[in-house]
Amino acid sequence: MNFLFISPNYPESFWMFCRGLKRQGARVLAVVDQPYDSLKPELRANIDECFVVKSFHDYQEVLRAAGYFTWKYGKIDWIESNNEAWLTLDARLRDDFHVTTGFSLEQITEFQSKAAMKQYYERAGVPVSRYCLPKTLEEARAFVQEVGFPVVLKPDHGVGASFTYKISDDAQLVSCFEQTRDLHMILEEYIDADVITLDGITDQDGQIRFLGSMEYVGNCMDSVQQHDSIGTYYTFDVSDEYRQIAQRVADSFGIRSRFFHGEYFRLREDKPGLGKKGMLMGLEVNFRPPGGFAPDLLNYSNDMDIYDLWAQVITGHETSVSSRLKFSAGFAGRRNGVPYRYSVHEIEDMFRPELLNTEYLPPAFAAAMGDVTIKARFTSMERRAEFFLKAFERQ
Numbered sequence: 518m519n520f521l522f523i524s525p526n527y528p529e530s531f532w533m534f535c536r537g538l539k540r541q542g543a544r545v546l547a548v549v550d551q552p553y554d555s556l557k558p559e560l561r562a563n564i565d566e567c568f569v570v571k572s573f574h575d576y577q578e579v580l581r582a583a584g585y586f587t588w589k590y591g592k593i594d595w596i597e598s599n600n601e602a603w604l605t606l607d608a609r610l611r612d613d614f615h616v617t618t619g620f621s622l623e624q625i626t627e628f629q630s631k632a633a634m635k636q637y638y639e640r641a642g643v644p645v646s647r648y649c650l651p652k653t654l655e656e657a658r659a660f661v662q663e664v665g666f667p668v669v670l671k672p673d674h675g676v677g678a679s680f681t682y683k684i685s686d687d688a689q690l691v692s693c694f695e696q697t698r699d700l701h702m703i704l705e706e707y708i709d710a711d712v713i714t715l716d717g718i719t720d721q722d723g724q725i726r727f728l729g730s731m732e733y734v735g736n737c738m739d740s741v742q743q744h745d746s747i748g749t750y751y752t753f754d755v756s757d758e759y760r761q762i763a764q765r766v767a768d769s770f771g772i773r774s775r776f777f778h779g780e781y782f783r784l785r786e787d788k789p790g791l792g793k794k795g796m797l798m799g800l801e802v803n804f805r806p807p808g809g810f811a812p813d814l815l816n817y818s819n820d821m822d823i824y825d826l827w828a829q830v831i832t833g834h835e836t837s838v839s840s841r842l843k844f845s846a847g848f849a850g851r852r853n854g855v856p857y858r859y860s861v862h863e864i865e866d867m868f869r870p871e872l873l874n875t876e877y878l879p880p881a882f883a884a885a886m887g888d889v890t891i892k893a894r895f896t897s898m899e900r901r902a903e904f905f906l907k908a909f910e911r912q
Contacts, residue, residue: 526550
C-alpha cells in the first residue's frame with residue numbers, strides 16, 4: 518500500500534500516524550513544508566521518502582510531489598492529512614490521481630458547509646437548529662422575527678469559534694452583520710444546550726470500530742470570545758443511544774475508513790418543536806481526528822494507541838475496543854491574568870496521582886484551550902468534578 522501523508526510534521530504528534538502505518542506494512546510517503554533536517558527524528562524514522570515543498574498553498578508544488586511519488590512507486594492508494602486545514606487539498610489530489618479511498622473535492626466542499634450538514638443530520642433522524650443564510654440585513658431581521666433573540670452568527674465554512682457571535686438585540690445584529698458582510702455566514706437560532714462530541718473511527722464498510730464521547734467544562738465560544746476558562750474530558754461510557762446516533766450519522770455522510778469528530782447540542786431543557794431535555798441535536802461533523810491533544814486524551818482514557826488503531830482500520834485489519842473506557846482523561850485550560858484561588862503548582866500537588874502533564878501553550882492554541890493546560894485522568898466522576906472545581910475556582 519502506498520500512503521501519501523500530507524503534513525505529518527504538524528501537529529508534531531502526527532508522526533505517530535506514520536508509525537502506525539509502518540507497523541501495518543504500508544509504504545509511507547510524506548509531503549512536508551519545512552526542511553527535512555528539522556523534522557522530528559521519530560517522523561523521519563517512520564516514512565519511506567519525503568518531498569519538501571515551500572508551501573501547501575501552492576497546489577502545483579504539491580501536485581509535483583504526488584506525481585514524483587507516483588512515477589517512483591506506482592499508484593497511490595491513500596491520500597490523507599487528518600488535518601482540517603488540508604482536507605480540501607487532500608480531496609483535490611485524490612481527484613487528480615484517481616484515488617477513491619476518501620472524499621472527492623465535490624463531497625468535501627459540500628460537507629464543510631454547516632448549512633449542507635444539516636440535511637445529512639436530518640436524514641439520520643437527528644434534529645438541527647433552524648437557520649438562514651442571510652444575504653441582506655432585511656433577511657437576517659426576518660429570520661430573527663421568526664425565531665426571536667438570541668441568535669448565533671458564524672461562518673458557514675469554518676472551524677472553531679472565530680467570527681462567531683451571540684446576538685441579543687437589533688443593534689448587535691446590525692453591527693455583526695456589517696463586520697461580516699464580505700463573509701459567507703449562517704444565522705442560527707440560539708440553543709440552550711451543552712456541547713458534547715462523538716469521536717470515532719469507521720472501517721471500510723462504514724461500521725464504527727471505536728467511539729468516545731467528550732464533554733466540555735465551560736463553553737468553547739466563550740473561551741475564544743471572552744477568554745474564559747475551559748476544560749474537556751472523555752466520559753467513562755458511551756450509551757447505546759449515542760452509539761446508534763453516531764452510526765446513523767456516519768451512514769448518512771458515508772464516512773468510511775476514517776476518523777470523524779461529531780459535535781452535538783444536548784438540550785438543557787425542553788425545546789418546543791425540537792425535543793425534550795437531554796436530547797441530542799446535530800451541530801457539525803469534522804472528517805478528521807478531534808483537534809488539539811484530544812487524540813492523546815483518548816489514549817490516556819483507554820490505555821491504547823489511537824494512532825495505531827486508525828492504521829489497523831486503514832489497512833483492513835480487524836479491531837476490537839472495549840465500550841467502557843478504563844479512565845476519564847481531560848484537561849483544565851486556565852487563562853493568564855485570571856485570579857484563580859489555587860496556583861498551577863497547588864493544583865498539581867492536589868491531584869498528583871491523577872496528573873498527566875502541564876503544558877504552556879503558544880497564542881495560536883491558547884485562544885481556544887487556555888494559556889496553561891493541566892491534563893489528568895480519573896477513575897471516578899467525583900474526583901474528576903473536584904479537579905475542575907479546584908482548577909477553575911477564583912479568589
